[in-house]
Amino acid sequence: MDSLALQIKNAALDMGYEKCGIIKVSDMYSYEEKLDERIERLPHTKPFYDRYYKFARIQESHPWAKSVVVCVRRYGKYKIPEHLKGMVAKYYLVDSRTDENSKDFQDSLSFEKALQDMGLRAETERKYGFTALRWAAIKAGLGIVRRNNFFYTENGSWVYLEAWLIDKELEAIETPNLRPCSDKCNLCIKACPSASLSQPYTMNPMACVSCITTFMGRDMPNERYKEEIGDWVYGCDACQDVCPMNINRWKEAEDFPYLEELSKEISLKKIIKMDYDFLENVMQPKFWYIPKQDVWKWKANAINAMVNNYKEQYKESIYEACKDSHEKVREMAEWAIHKLNI
Known part of the structure; x- marks a missing residue:
């Protein structure tokens, strides 16, 4: 692994990310094929998915970009107010993408600065992203997508993804060691309301x-x-809550800033x-x-x-x-x- 790529990975881990990988921008081209497959299965969804082809063509909007740094962070560690379970999805209750009060958000800012301090041009889009984050994480070998469409690491699907574009071509790709879903398991499909x-x-x-x-x-x-x-x-959390690969993966160990107060x-x-x-x-x-x-x-x-x-x-x-x-x-x-x- 290139020394700069290793430096980036180590910085991400130091900032509290579970995993970090780097792929070439060209690795996202294959995302078009996944969109084609999705639309072929459900043709009436084409107007919805058409907007995401731009995620495969990053250099059309960011011609300077050479690589994608993608990071995984665990959110399945926060205490969730009991009366909001089944009413408001857990991810949104502890969403730190724009929450300046959260340590996760501050760590994200710090990691971005670390990239820039390495002499890199580094940009992100914290709300909706500039590329298909799950596909980028798969290409980087950070985990797998299971039958419910969610991205999983060893901590289950209770993780979120962030990505930065950088102006240097680098690679840091892992090999996931996760057991795939059983072909016989359809719990998520049965649970989808x-x-x-x-x-x-x-x-x-x-x-x-x-x-x-x-x-x-x-x-x-x-x-x-x-x-x-x-x-x-x-x-909605239905398909994630029933997934066998999520059993005991959520650990309510930490308070998310101001969530308890807001929940009241x-x-x-x-x-x-x-x-x-x-x-x-x-x-x-x-x-x-x-x-x-x-x-x-x-x-x-x-x-x-x-x-x-x-x-x-x-x-x-x-x-x-x-x-x-x-x-x-x-x-x-x-x-x-x-x-x-x-």
């Missing part, structure tokens, strides 16, 4: 509960999968009562897959969860939502009243 995961290694984003409750699902009264969403308000403000009834200043300035920066102009969606999602697991105590909240300042919330509340006949 909306059958978005209808076959291994594929996914219909239009049916995915996580997608619908975050950056899709803007017409919840007419949403095809609103009943399948169940109790979820933001995200979140319940189905409290979401209905949230004013829009709180939604826009507290909730949205934390859960940024729902943009500021759409924070009303939290209330629509909460009403949907109330309908799917109705309790008499929700009646007052649903009627209260009929007076909400946003038309979409009022529309959802009126639908719920009609649906529940209350």
Whole structure:
């Protein structure tokens, strides 16, 4: 391994990353084939996946880039408030990509500076990324993708990925030592509430509960999968929670900054009562897959969860939502009243 590549890897490990690999930008070209395969399996998803071909063609937008440094960090170590499990996906509760209060975010900044101090031009995109992170991590040999489409290391799928473009061609590739999924195992497919995961290694984003409750699902009264969403308000953990390769991989050993305090403000009834200043300035920066102009969606999602697991105590909240300042919330509340006949 090149001495500079080794220096980069060691710096990443010193910053708390579980793994670090480096691939050539050209190694991402093969991602196009994976997109082609996905679209061939589910042709109606083409409009959704077309936007990701740019992830295979990095040099079209970053002509200076020569390599991709990809790092793995474990998030399955944080304490999750019990009442939010099954309501808000764990990843989003401890998402450090833009959370300046978290050590993970500060370590990311420090690692980027370390790259630059090595004389490298290094750039990243902390929210959505500039390339297909899972594919980059696979090419770097840092782990494998299992039948539920999630990337796994020895710590299961409770890890997130970061990547930087650098202006020097380097390689640092590992060989993963992970047992593959059994061909007989279909627990993740059976657990998927909306059958978005209808076959291994594929996914219909239009049916995915996580997608619908975050950056899709803007017409919840007419949403095809609103009943399948169940109790979820933001995200979904179903296919990861049942995976045998995730058993005992989550260790609730550390507190995530301010999560316990924020969790006290979140319940189905409290979401209905949230004013829009709180939604826009507290909730949205934390859960940024729902943009500021759409924070009303939290209330629509909460009403949907109330309908799917109705309790008499929700009646007052649903009627209260009929007076909400946003038309979409009022529309959802009126639908719920009609649906529940209350």
